[in-house]
Amino acid sequence: MANPSLETLLTSAHVVAIPTRTRFRGITVREAVIFDAPNGASEFSPFPEYADAEASRWLAAAVEYGWDQIPAALRTSIPVNATVPAVPADSVAHILDRFPGCTTAKVKVAERGQTLADDVARVAAVRAIMGDEARIRIDANCGWSVSEAFEAITQLAPYGLEYAEQPCASVPELVQLRKMLDGAVRIAADESVRKAEDPLAVARAGAADLLIVKAQPLGGIASALDIVGEAGLPVVISSALDTSVGISMGLHLAAALPEKLLAGACGLATVALLEGDVAADPLLPVSGELPVRRPEIDPEALERFRATPDREAWWLERVQRCFAML
The missing domain is CATH 3.20.20.120 (Enolase-like C-terminal domain)
Incomplete structure (x- = not known):
């Protein structure tokens, strides 16, 4: 399966911000980008402080999981x-x-x-x-x-x-x-x-x-x-x-x-x-x-945990920068 274009990634992206129950690694809200992909939902969620070169590997993983063939599971x-x-x-x-x-x-x-x-x-x-x-x-x-x-x-x-x-x-x-x-x-x-x-x-x-x-x-x-x-x-x-x-x-x-x-x-x-x-x-x-399964996405949860407009823009700009490094 061909890798997605940048336009495909951006139009399929949902940016979410989910509170943590306890402070973890110094954070109280976990942000992530969820992509609607042919294989099922995929995720891009490097921590905000990571530089683009490092974060681009996370995007490569999201593209593979959502659009490429992955190895067969040997366990259930x-x-x-x-x-x-x-x-x-x-x-x-x-x-x-x-x-x-x-x-x-x-x-x-x-x-x-x-x-x-x-x-x-x-x-x-x-x-x-x-x-x-x-x-x-x-x-x-x-x-x-x-x-x-x-x-x-x-x-x-x-x-x-x-x-x-x-x-x-x-x-x-x-x-x-x-x-x-x-x-x-x-x-x-x-x-x-x-x-x-x-x-x-x-x-x-x-x-x-x-x-x-x-x-x-x-x-x-x-x-x-x-x-x-x-x-x-x-x-x-x-x-x-x-x-x-x-x-x-x-x-x-x-x-x-x-x-x-x-x-x-x-x-x-x-x-x-x-x-x-x-x-x-x-x-x-x-x-x-x-x-070992792919979860079905809950549209109501995507809306409930949708990030603020400024954080959504920040993440989509990050996707663009990281995509250029793939």
């Missing part, structure tokens, strides 16, 4: 993890209630303005609520230096960590930290893959035990599968607080992974962190899993 459902933002420990139970049946939780740590004691309390609350059999991951989003990461992970390790996601920003720092930990806790790379000019550098350097892979930032499902194949490391598929449309793209990526490469529950249940969705039947976890 994907296990998913609960995502716990950097909330106070006494709010953890309320967050976990949104993820029925999930036996894995990813806990945000290293939030600016908070302390390690806050992180320990939050992780301890997750462990107490979910029990000894649950898997707990932490995600620092590059928030620590090597020494801070080592101290924090050492204090959090007794709660039983499956892995620590992107504790430090650079590949050399991850290499150093991984050597210091000496296998005590595995290291996962996220930003070092999706925001890097060379997404394979982290694997070549031996900086991580597994990769966190997202479809939109890597240019789409086919591109992400190529990177996973070359890296040769197990992966967890995740999202960037997408609507159900973007989540569906991630589910199809996870479903297309070769056997033995999927390293556990995926971070694709984050629609539960939004106050609404564009889908008639949102992709929310049931018994800890999500079905």
